[in-house]
Amino acid sequence: MAFRCLHTCPFSCRRETALMKQVGSHPEYRKRSIRAPTTSSAASSHSVMERVLSERINDWVGGRYAKDFAQAYNTGVQNLWVNDAGSGSGGHIVLCRSENKLISDRLASELEDCSLNFQTCSLAYEDYKGSLELREAVCEYVKKNIVGGSKSAEDVVASDICISAGCGVVIENLVLALCDFSDVALVPAPYYSSFDRDLGMRAGVSIECVYHSKRAEAAAAGEEEEEQLSLAVEDFEAAYQKVKAEGGVPKVVLLTNPHNPLGIVYSQKDLMDVLVWAEQRKLHVISDEIYANSIYDHSGDEGSAFTSCIELGRRCVSSGSMTESFRRNFLHCVFGFSKDFGASGLRIGCVHTSNPEILTAWNALGYSCAVSTHTQYVLTNLLKREDFVSSFLEENKKTLREAANVLKQALKEAGIPFVVPRAGLFVWIDLRHLLASSTWQAERDLWAKLSIDQRVVLTPGEFCHAQEPGFFRLCFAWMPDIRCLSEAAKRISAVKE
Numbered sequence: 001m002a003f004r005c006l007h008t009c010p011f012s013c014r015r016e017t018a019l020m021k022q023v024g025s026h027p028e029y030r031k032r033s034i035r036a037p038t039t040s041s042a043a044s045s046h047s048v049m050e051r052v053l054s055e056r057i058n059d060w061v062g063g064r065y066a067k068d069f070a071q072a073y074n075t076g077v078q079n080l081w082v083n084d085a086g087s088g089s090g091g092h093i094v095l096c097r098s099e100n101k102l103i104s105d106r107l108a109s110e111l112e113d114c115s116l117n118f119q120t121c122s123l124a125y126e127d128y129k130g131s132l133e134l135r136e137a138v139c140e141y142v143k144k145n146i147v148g149g150s151k152s153a154e155d156v157v158a159s160d161i162c163i164s165a166g167c168g169v170v171i172e173n174l175v176l177a178l179c180d181f182s183d184v185a186l187v188p189a190p191y192y193s194s195f196d197r198d199l200g201m202r203a204g205v206s207i208e209c210v211y212h213s214k215r216a217e218a219a220a221a222g223e224e225e226e227e228q229l230s231l232a233v234e235d236f237e238a239a240y241q242k243v244k245a246e247g248g249v250p251k252v253v254l255l256t257n258p259h260n261p262l263g264i265v266y267s268q269k270d271l272m273d274v275l276v277w278a279e280q281r282k283l284h285v286i287s288d289e290i291y292a293n294s295i296y297d298h299s300g301d302e303g304s305a306f307t308s309c310i311e312l313g314r315r316c317v318s319s320g321s322m323t324e325s326f327r328r329n330f331l332h333c334v335f336g337f338s339k340d341f342g343a344s345g346l347r348i349g350c351v352h353t354s355n356p357e358i359l360t361a362w363n364a365l366g367y368s369c370a371v372s373t374h375t376q377y378v379l380t381n382l383l384k385r386e387d388f389v390s391s392f393l394e395e396n397k398k399t400l401r402e403a404a405n406v407l408k409q410a411l412k413e414a415g416i417p418f419v420v421p422r423a424g425l426f427v428w429i430d431l432r433h434l435l436a437s438s439t440w441q442a443e444r445d446l447w448a449k450l451s452i453d454q455r456v457v458l459t460p461g462e463f464c465h466a467q468e469p470g471f472f473r474l475c476f477a478w479m480p481d482i483r484c485l486s487e488a489a490k491r492i493s494a495v496k497e
Contacts, residue, residue, distance in 0.1 A: 057201075060197060060200070060201045065444065068448070072451040072452070072457050073094065073096065073097075073457060075092065076092030076093075076094040076451075076455070076457045077092075077094060079091045079092050080092055080093075080094065080479070081093045081455075081479070081481075081484045081487065082481070083481055083483050083484070090455070091455065092455040092456070092457060093455060093456045093457070093479060093484045093487065093488045093491070094457045094478060094479060095456060095457060095458055095474045095475050095476065095478070095479070095488060096457045096458055096459045096473075096475060097475055097478045098192075098260060098339070098424075098425050098426060098473075098475050098478075099338075099339075099342070099344050099425070099475070099477065099478045100294070100339060100340075100342035100396070100400075100425055100477040100478075101342060101477060101478055101479075101480050102342070102396075102399040102400065102403060102477050102480070102482075103342060103392070103395055103396055103399050104342050106392065106395070107341060107342060107343060107392065110382060110385070110388060110392075111343075111378055111382060114378045114379075114381035114382045114385075115374070115377070115378045115381075118374060118377055119377070122373045122374065122376075122377050123373065124373070126370065126373050126376065128362065128363055128364075128365075128366030128367050128370050129161070129162040129163060129359070129362045129363065129366055130161070130162065130163030130164075130350075130366075130370075130371065130376060131373070131376050131380070132158065133376075133380050134163060134376045134379060134380045134383075135158040135159075135161045135163065136158045137379070137380045137383035137384055138158075138161055138163065138350055138383065139156055139157060139158040139161055140383070140386075141383050141389065142156050142161075142310075142335070142352065143156050144386070144390075145292075145293055145389070145390075145393065146289065146292050146293070146308050146310070146335060147308050147310050147311050148311075150311045150314075151311075151314060152308075152310050152311040152313075152314040155310065155314060155354075156310065156352060159359070160352055160353060160354050160359065161350055161351070161352055162350065162351050162353070162358075162359065162362045162366065163348065163349070163350050163366075163371055163376075164349055164350075164362075164365075164366050164369045164370065164371065165347040165348070165349065165369040165370065165371050166336065166338065166344075166347045166348070166349040166369075167288065167290050167334050167335070167336040167338065167349035167350075168194060168197075168198045168349070169198075169349065169369045170334050170336070170349040170350065170351050171195070171198045171199070171254070171286060171288065171334060172198045172199070172201075172202060172203060173351075173362070173365040173366070173369070174252075174284075174286055174332055174334075174351065174353075174358070175198075175199050175203040175205045175252060175286075176202065176203045176365060177357075177358050177361045177362075177365060178251060178252060178284050178358075179203055179204075179205045179251045179252060180249070180251075181203070181204035181205075182204055182205075182206065182248070182249070183204075183205050183206075183248075183249045183250075183251040183252070184205065184206050184207070184208050184243045184248045184249060184250050184251065184252075185199055185205055185206070185207050185208070185250075185251065185252040185253070185254050186207075186208050186210050186236055186239050186240060186243075186250060186252070186253050186254070186283070187207050187208070187209060187210060187253075187254045188209075188210045188211075188231060188235075188255065188256075188259075189209035189210060189211055189464070189465040189466070189467065190261055190262065190428070190461060190464035190465055190466045190467075190471070191207075191209075191254075191256065191260075191261075191464060191465060192256060192260045192261065192288075192464070193459070193463040193464050193465075195207060195254065199254075205251070205252070206248075207254075207465075208239045208242065208243050208248075208250070209239070209465050209467075210235050210236055210238075210239045211235065211467050212229060212230070212232060212235055213232070213234065213235050213238065229262055229264060229419065230266065230267065230270050231255075231266055231267075231270035231271065231273070231274055232270070233273050233274060233277045236253065236274060236277060236278075237277070240281060240283075250281070250283060251283065251284065252283060252284045252285070252286060253274065253278050253283050253284070253285045253286070254286045254288065255271070255274070255285065255286070255287045255288065255309070256288040256290075257271065257287065257288070257289060257306070257309075258289075258291040258292070258294065258295060258306060258422070258423030258424050259423075259424070260290075260291065260424055260426065261426050261428050261459070261464050261473035262419050262421075262428050263419060263420075263421030263422060263423055263424045263426055263427055263428060264419065264421070264422060264423070265295060265304065265305070265306045265422050265423055267304050268304075268305070268307045268312060268315075271307070271309065271312055272312050272315065272316055272321070275309065275312060275313060275316055275322060275331070276316060276321045276322055278330070279322055279323065279326040279330065282330075283330070284330045284331075284332065285309065285330060285331050285332065286332050286334060287308070287309035287331070287332070287333045287334065288334045289308055289309070289333060289334060289335045290334065290335055290336050290338065290339050290340075290349075291339050291340065291423050291424045291425075292306065292308065292335055292340065293340035293393050293396070293397075294339055294340050294396065294397070294400060294423055294424055294425065295397065295422060295423040296397045296398070296400040296401035296404060296422070296423065297401065297404075297421070297422035297423070298422075299422075300422075306423070308333060309331060309333050310331075310333050310352060313327040313331045314327070327354075328354040328355065329354065329355045330355075331353075332351055332352070332353040332355070332358070333351065333352045333353070334349065334350070334351050335349075335350055335351075335352075336348055336349040336350055337379065339424075339425065340393065340396065341392070341396075342396070342477075346371075346375055346379070347371060347375070348371055348375065348379060400425070400477060402482065403476045403477060403482045403485065404421055404427070404476060406476075406482050406483075406485050406486065407427055407474070407476045407482075407485040407489070408420070408421075408427070409486075410485055410486040410488070410489035410490075411427070411429065411489050413489070414489040414490060414492065414493035415493060416429055416430070416431070416489060416492060416493060417429070417430040418430060425475050425476060425477040425478075426473050426474060426475045426476065427473075427474045427476065428471060428472075428473055428474075429458075429471065429472050429473075429474050429492075430470060430471055431446060431470050431471070431472055431492070432468075432469070432470030432471070433470075434446055434470075434495050435469060435470050438468065438469055438470070439469055440462050440469050442469060442470075443460055443461065443462055443469040443470060444460065444462070446470075446495070447460045447472075449495055450491075450492060450495060453495070454491040454492065454494065454495060455491070456488050456491050456492055458472040458473065458474055459472060459473040459474075459475070460472055461473070474488070
């Protein structure tokens, strides 16, 4: 299959390794270095005359496996599994896309009604941070649905909210504003694979993985998997010292809670410990909370419940463990409507920050990634329908819970280990027992068997910077018929080494 447009495939911008590589011919690029992907041997052999893309951009598209991933995804989309008289078809089961299609129809009908009476004045340019009316509506949404009426609700004001075309570009803009080229972000791994592109392609920021150093000991002690993957300050400190020893400049901590790809919710204590440590190291904290309203399992004690960093920052200040200056200037909370509303195509991402310099800078940062005024108008009207929003979010959690339960049961029956998910659209599964050897090449070979022979398309753990080969992310909300999940588990378990 010919493949040109890499942007149609969710794997297109995967950074396959984290090698230090000089990029571009600009003096700024010559004097600094950044972690970038390795390109194929064929691509690297092209002369400057033959290359169409700049070297800077060429390093962030394609790669040795991009064509294989694109072909698997596109072939799967063209021949999807359907339930045929209860027996199912031989079609492909695409479980690599973190997108929620389970209740799209209900939202679409409501959005159609919200688009009526569009005003002529909305055809003009708007504030690049988002229209005031939309920011006020988002502000009320955050108070009710993200900070949940806690005391921190009074800290959420419309003037501290910026809105751009998706959470990816919001994070990119934040690191552009906060970091110099070749600065480093500390990110707990595994992590959402596109963070590499979001931080690296334009801002030139590389990522240092923060791995749980005591995971093996925790597993041997019989601790739950979620505890094995919890946050620990000593792991952040180790990553920080490693960067410093290599001559790098740590500048940002990037957290994701609820977590992609693990599907877990970090404890309030762990998060607060990291926030306090970040102030000691003078690091900015970006908290990606794009799945804040996709939590479908609320089991556990109060300390394990999702709590936004907006609220956790306030608690740290109240306890005397954090200064008010750090909370206001170094803590930035990202959220949006792509995942919780199943509306990724609308491209609406937000950040709450009280840092006045970032808020001023967004007048420039937001220029090339502003949300269309029509979309802003429609979302403003939708958010004002608070009864609908509340009902929709509850229905979303219910459908996610049903899909996750179907998948968990199928994985158990198939003998496939997994991290028990509580939130998000995915499950982190352990297929190490199916590897021919404990190598990344063996994981790639297994991925190929699953995609081609079993017609199940997953996201390899290597993409997410897993600590060892054999783990995969399985997204359960993109296929509209959740009955495919049981079939997928059967196909996966049928693979032979």
